Amino acid sequence: MAAETCIMGLFKDDGTAARAILDLEGSGFAFRRAHSPVPSHKILDALKLKKGRVGWFTLAGGILGFFSGFALAIFTSTRWDLIVSGKPIISLIPFFIVGFEFTILFSVLGNVIGLLTCCRLPDYKGLEVYDPRCSGEHFGVLAACESSRRGELMNFFEKKGGEVRIFE
Amino acid sequence: MTDLTYAQIDQTVLNTLERPRPRYWVFVALLLCGVLIGAGCWSYQIFTGIGVGGQNIPVAWGTYLINFVFWVGIAHSGTLISAILHLFRAGWRNPIARAAETMTVFAVCCAGLFPFIHLGRVWQVYYMLPIPNQRLLWPNFLSPLMFDVVAISTYLTVSSLFWYTGLLPDIAIVRDRSTGLRHKIFRVLSLGWTGSHRQWLNYSRGYLFFAALATPLVISVHSVVSWDFALAIVPGWHTTIFAPYFVAGAIHSGLAMVLTLMIPLRRIFHYENIITMKVFDNVAKTIVLTGLIVGLAYGTELFIAWYSHNPVEIESFRWRLFGDYAYGFVFMAVCNTTIPMLFLFKRFRGSIAWLFGISLVVNFGMWWERFVIIIGGVAHDYPPHSWGLYAPTVIEYGVMLGSFSLFFFFFLLFCKHMPSVSMTEMKETVNHGG
Numbered sequence: 001m002a003a004e005t006c007i008m009g010l011f012k013d014d015g016t017a018a019r020a021i022l023d024l025e026g027s028g029f030a031f032r033r034a035h036s037p038v039p040s041h042k043i044l045d046a047l048k049l050k051k052g053r054v055g056w057f058t059l060a061g062g063i064l065g066f067f068s069g070f071a072l073a074i075f076t077s078t079r080w081d082l083i084v085s086g087k088p089i090i091s092l093i094p095f096f097i098v099g100f101e102f103t104i105l106f107s108v109l110g111n112v113i114g115l116l117t118c119c120r121l122p123d124y125k126g127l128e129v130y131d132p133r134c135s136g137e138h139f140g141v142l143a144a145c146e147s148s149r150r151g152e153l154m155n156f157f158e159k160k161g162g163e164v165r166i167f168e
Numbered sequence: 169m170t171d172l173t174y175a176q177i178d179q180t181v182l183n184t185l186e187r188p189r190p191r192y193w194v195f196v197a198l199l200l201c202g203v204l205i206g207a208g209c210w211s212y213q214i215f216t217g218i219g220v221g222g223q224n225i226p227v228a229w230g231t232y233l234i235n236f237v238f239w240v241g242i243a244h245s246g247t248l249i250s251a252i253l254h255l256f257r258a259g260w261r262n263p264i265a266r267a268a269e270t271m272t273v274f275a276v277c278c279a280g281l282f283p284f285i286h287l288g289r290v291w292q293v294y295y296m297l298p299i300p301n302q303r304l305l306w307p308n309f310l311s312p313l314m315f316d317v318v319a320i321s322t323y324l325t326v327s328s329l330f331w332y333t334g335l336l337p338d339i340a341i342v343r344d345r346s347t348g349l350r351h352k353i354f355r356v357l358s359l360g361w362t363g364s365h366r367q368w369l370n371y372s373r374g375y376l377f378f379a380a381l382a383t384p385l386v387i388s389v390h391s392v393v394s395w396d397f398a399l400a401i402v403p404g405w406h407t408t409i410f411a412p413y414f415v416a417g418a419i420h421s422g423l424a425m426v427l428t429l430m431i432p433l434r435r436i437f438h439y440e441n442i443i444t445m446k447v448f449d450n451v452a453k454t455i456v457l458t459g460l461i462v463g464l465a466y467g468t469e470l471f472i473a474w475y476s477h478n479p480v481e482i483e484s485f486r487w488r489l490f491g492d493y494a495y496g497f498v499f500m501a502v503c504n505t506t507i508p509m510l511f512l513f514k515r516f517r518g519s520i521a522w523l524f525g526i527s528l529v530v531n532f533g534m535w536w537e538r539f540v541i542i543i544g545g546v547a548h549d550y551p552p553h554s555w556g557l558y559a560p561t562v563i564e565y566g567v568m569l570g571s572f573s574l575f576f577f578f579f580l581l582f583c584k585h586m587p588s589v590s591m592t593e594m595k596e597t598v599n600h601g602g
Binding site for chain 2: 014033034035036037038039040043044047049051052053054055058069072073075076077079080084087091094095097098100101102104105107108109111112114115116118119120121122123124125126127130132133134135136137
């Protein structure tokens with residue numbers, strides 16, 4: 001298999017980066033990643049991506065939390081079933097508060113797990129093929145090609161108005 | 169705001185992380201002294217007993233509970249600004265969102281200390297956790313105090329995670345522009361964030377869910393705090409208005425604290441191009457709104473006491489207006505509802521001195537509101553033979569000084585070591601022409 005080279009085109013705005021991504025299709029070069037300092041709808045639209053899956057983790061956490069909160073409150077009440085102030089041992093209205101707080105807590109924990117999973121974090125290896133300018137004011141498009149076509153890919157990015165960085 | 173480039177935003181914020189001057193460390197040291205005084209007073213109380221505080225029958229809840237409610241309230245506007253205004257796409261909140269979120273986290277930390285301090289026998293704190301004690305008894309979730317434990321711990325966890333998630337792209341910016349030890353620390357903290365399309369796609373969704381979950385949480389937490397009082401059959405406490413009244417008051421005090429913190433921050437860090445007067449103008453307008461809601465709540469309480477024809481309720485509110493702590497009622501009414509109305513006039517909203525001065529007045533008034541509610545209720549309840557007065561002791565003043573010092577100590581450390589303005593959100597504002 002021929003050796004592969006990764007080249008990043010660095011653009012001043014997301015519109016140009018998005019056009020470069022669109023033109024990469026059918027050019028024979030393999031798109032790898034896009035990096036940007038802010039979330040860019042233009043780039044995401046160019047990539048035609050579906051919505052992230054974080055929401056499913058959040059939902060699962062929420063459902064788990066709702067039932068855990070109620071279960072905890074009911075379980076602890078039944079451990080000492082003494083009627084206080086005429087309230088039933090299992091009082092759903094006050095227990096709703098515990099259920100609600102647990103719903104939010106577990107949803108957020110699910111959300112964080114979802115974020116880490118879907119964003120694939122922590123990922124310190126990703127920093128090896130990354131240009132620090134992408135957190136500042138540049139929009140990076142990373143593409144790969146066979147080493148023999150390296151010049152072509154560089155020309156491609158330069159024609160689109162980008163600066164070029166090569167990752168060996 | 170739209171005049172700034174991405175590079176200028178980065179540079180302005182990163183300049184604040186340069187090596188601090190000796191004056192900064194003097195302030196930090198002074199605040200640390202305040203923290204140590206507070207810690208010393210608390211330690212003295214632990215070794216001597218809760219009796220060194222001024223709480224006694226009938227006023228068993230003193231400044232410890234006042235400060236607890238005060239700090240929880242301060243925390244609330246941070247979430248309002250970062251979550252609720254985010255959902256409403258209010259771009260003006262972007263320059264102050266980070267500082268407000270930070271304020272939330274540190275204020276909840278300060279608030280969370282007070283139940284521990286108030287416990288007296290702090291080593292028995294595990295009674296509040298959902299674990300059985302030595303007699304195999306579990307906490308009772310019918311008690312509003314247990315609602316509070318669940319709500320406050322949830323709020324601390326959620327606000328801390330929300331804050332850190334928001335910081336992640338900015339930590340990566342600092343990582344990419346630093347060297348040496350700072351680079352190593354920020355590299356670890358950034359979790360390897362690179363701003364890739366996959367990360368942004370999921371991050372935007374996740375952040376939106378965070379905001380959507382934090383919004384009902386913030387309303388529920390202060391409602392739960394209000395039920396610590398409202399579920400007790402004490403005149404002045406036992407009312408259904410307490411939940412919205414407390415939530416509005418919390419946001420009112422928190423917005424004032426945002427101004428108190430952001431005005432010096434803007435000047436010291438030269439944030440004039442980022443935190444524009446328009447931002448303060450909008451905060452001041454929101455303070456007018458919350459001030460009116462709080463004023464309506466004060467009026468409604470008095471009206472309902474009169475309209476109820478309940479002699480105990482009428483006496484409780486008569487005493488609130490004309491009794492031993494009438495000065496407290498005057499402070500809260502004037503400072504929280506009358507003086508903030510000056511913000512109706514552009515002249516006051518456009519003056520840094522007035523903005524800062526009125527924010528301090530509202531903070532003062534909101535502390536007194538909690539004094540009036542908490543002390544006033546139990547000091548003058550049903551039978552006259554159980555009436556009594558309360559005054560804080562030196563130990564309580566020491567603990568209070570400690571809590572305020574701790575809050576500003578944390579905030580000062582944060583401002584000089586982490587980005588105090590969200591560079592990413594500012595860039596988004598520029599990107600959207602906000």
